[in-house]
Every structure is written in structure tokens, then in C-alpha cells.
Amino acid sequence: MASRRVKAERGDAGLPDPQFNVLAMLHAHGAMTPGQLAEAERIQPPSMTRTVNCLVELGLVAKTEHPTDGRQVLVDLTEAGRAEVHETRRRRDAWLTGRLSQLTADERARLGEAVELLRRIAAS
Amino acid sequence: MASRRVKAERGDAGLPDPQFNVLAMLHAHGAMTPGQLAEAERIQPPSMTRTVNCLVELGLVAKTEHPTDGRQVLVDLTEAGRAEVHETRRRRDAWLTGRLSQLTADERARLGEAVELLRRIAAS
DNA sequence: TATTGTTATACTCTATAACTATA
DNA sequence: TATAGTTATAGAGTATAACAATA
Structure with missing residues (x-):
């Protein structure tokens, strides 16, 4: 499967997929609660x-109190998380670009439509 | 991701993905050694x-001695494994068919090309 | 000596059930 | 009482290193 080949490209420096997915989600949507993150990742x-705590220990995200609801927690990227x-992405894109360059422009366009x-x- | 939605369709009766993948591989290629299976699944x-032993305990595959090389082991489906x-597949196909029916015939064709x-x- | 497979050990992801704190 | 999050516990997948058996 192609997805496993992409994942394998994280190499030594990269995070496990679930951890990176959380970083990417926060990067796209801004601060979220653990509950929102769990729902978004369908776990x-x-x-x-567990995943968030791991990222906190790595210094890639930080937890802050919710301004009005003491039960909730806000998780957001640190600067190190944003850099990660x-x-x-730079590393993965490099690999994927290499693969896609083996296709014709027309084939790449059709791939984009399929996505x-x-x-x-997937959304339904 | 669509792949996670497909996997989720295994429901109560289904096996974890890596275990099912071994069954599917044996179904397609016939008896294989553990080493060949590991290479095919890239693990x-x-x-x-570990995975094969689990399937043996479930009665879905059986190990037999290699006819000429005592070091090797042959793994093959049992009848129960073939039924599984x-x-x-019947269950997963039912789900996927439902999803694909939401697309037009032209869209389905383009999806097939993309595959x-x-x-x-993935092969490169 | 090289190859095949297994055992030992450890880490990550996932889940359910039970618990704490707050609304 | 309901909600958000955590802790406790367990099962599955993966890996590397070390070992046994066979070629």
C-alpha cells in the first residue's frame, strides 16, 4: 500500500503517525481540546x-487552561511543534514529489481528481 | 482517511488488519513461508x-514442514481460514459498494484509473 | 558459516471501565 | 446529574537482539 510507503519516509527524525497527525491537525485548526482531537482522529x-501527553513531554505541544470552563483543556502547538x-512535510513532500515525477502531467491531474x-x- | 473507514467495517466478527492481510496473501498466492510473508507485508x-501463531491458534492457518528444507516452515489456509x-470480503465489499454508489459511473471509472x-x- | 525461524524484551497505539473535577 | 479529562488495565502490532536448528 502506498500509505505505508509514505509513512515509512518519516525515517529516524520523524514522529509516529498518530502523533504527527495531531500536530498537523493543530496546525490547520489552531488550539483544540483533547476531546475535539479525539473526535477528529476517530479515537x-x-x-x-496518551498521545497528547507524549507530545507535551517532547515539547511539541502545550496544554493551557480553558478560559471559562475549568473542566476543559486547550492543546496547542509550541514553536518546536510548528517547526516539526x-x-x-518537507521530507515527505520530497519523497512524494520524486514518485509523482514518474507520472505524466495528465496522470497527476487524474490522481488529484481521485483524491x-x-x-x-471518507467523509460520508 | 478512507482506509480507516474501510478497516472499521470489520466489526465484531473481523480480524485485525495485519492478520487478515496474511490470510488474503495466502489466499492469493497459496502456501508461503513465514519469511516470505514477512517480506511481502514489509515487516x-x-x-x-507472532501474527502467524495467532492465526494458528484461531485455526485459520496451519503450519507444515517444508518437504526438503528442515529450517523452513510452510503456512497455508485452513478451510476456516478460506471461509474467513x-x-x-463480502462484508467489506458491501460497505464499499454503498459508498461507491454515491458516485457517478464516470467518477467510479476515474477512481479505477487512479488505483x-x-x-x-507503491511498487516503485 | 549462512539461513530460517523463534524467543525475549520493549515501545506505541488502541480500547473499555472506573475515577476526579467541574458545570 | 452531566460533561471533560485522566488513570488503570489489557490486547495487538511493531521492532531489535539473541538464540536454536538446519543447510
Whole structure:
């Protein structure tokens, strides 16, 4: 499967996929609660607690209190976390670009269309 | 991701993905050694030993001695294993068919072309 | 000596159930 | 009482290193 080949490209410096996905989600949406992150990644809250704690220990995200609801916690990227997102994307893009360069422009365009269709299916 | 939605469709009766993948591989290629299975799934031999043993305990595969090389072991589907492959495929196909029916025939055709392109990328 | 497979050990991701704190 | 998050516990997948058996 292609997805496993992409993942394998994280190499030594990269994070496990679930951890990186959280960083990417925060990068795209800004600060989120653990509950929101769990729902977005379709995993249970305790699993997300674990992942977030791991990222906190690595200094890639930080928890802050919710301004009005003491039960909730806000998770957001640190500067190091933001740098990690950019670094990982750069590395993955380099690999994928190499692969895509083996296709014709027309083939790449068709691949792009297919991605949209798959997004629609996955969302339903 | 669509792949996670497909996997989620295994429901209560289904096997974890790596285990099912071994069944599917054996179904397609016939008996294989643990080493061949590990290479095909791109995991290390000890991991495959674990997965195969699990399937043996479930009665879905059986190990037999290699006819000429005493070091090697042959793994093959049992009847129950073959039935499991068919059952799981039937269930997954039912889900995917439902999703694909939301697309137009033209869109489905384009998706099929994209699959071929992705196969080429993954193989390289 | 090289190859095949296994055992030992450890880490990550996932889950469910039970608990704490706050609303 | 309901909600958000955590802790406790367990199962599955993966890996590397070390070992046994066979070629």
C-alpha cells in the first residue's frame, strides 16, 4: 500500500503517525481540546490523552487552561511543534514529489481528481 | 482517511488488519513461508511469527514442514481460514459498494484509473 | 558459516471501565 | 446529574537482539 510507503519516509527524525497527525491537525485548526482531537482522529479520549501527553513531554505541544470552563483543556502547538510540522512535510513532500515525477502531467491531474472523490467517500 | 473507514467495517466478527492481510496473501498466492510473508507485508520476521501463531491458534492457518528444507516452515489456509477471507470480503465489499454508489459511473471509472497509478507508485 | 525461524524484551497505539473535577 | 479529562488495565502490532536448528 502506498500509505505505508509514505509513512515509512518519516525515517529516524520523524514522529509516529498518530502523533504527527495531531500536530498537523493543530496546525490547520489552531488550539483544540483533547476531546475535539479525539473526535477528529476517530479515537477514544483516553488514547488521545496518551498521545497528547507524549507530545507535551517532547515539547511539541502545550496544554493551557480553558478560559471559562475549568473542566476543559486547550492543546496547542509550541514553536518546536510548528517547526516539526514543517520539517516533516518537507521530507515527505520530497519523497512524494520524486514518485509523482514518474507520472505524466495528465496522470497527476487524474490522481488529484481521485483524491477529491475519496475525500467525499471518507467523509460520508 | 478512507482506509480507516474501510478497516472499521470489520466489526465484531473481523480480524485485525495485519492478520487478515496474511490470510488474503495466502489466499492469493497459496502456501508461503513465514519469511516470505514477512517480506511481502514489509515487516520483520519476528512480527510475522507472532501474527502467524495467532492465526494458528484461531485455526485459520496451519503450519507444515517444508518437504526438503528442515529450517523452513510452510503456512497455508485452513478451510476456516478460506471461509474467513470470503466472509470478510463480502462484508467489506458491501460497505464499499454503498459508498461507491454515491458516485457517478464516470467518477467510479476515474477512481479505477487512479488505483492503477497508485499501484505503480507503491511498487516503485 | 549462512539461513530460517523463534524467543525475549520493549515501545506505541488502541480500547473499555472506573475515577476526579467541574458545570 | 452531566460533561471533560485522566488513570488503570489489557490486547495487538511493531521492532531489535539473541538464540536454536538446519543447510
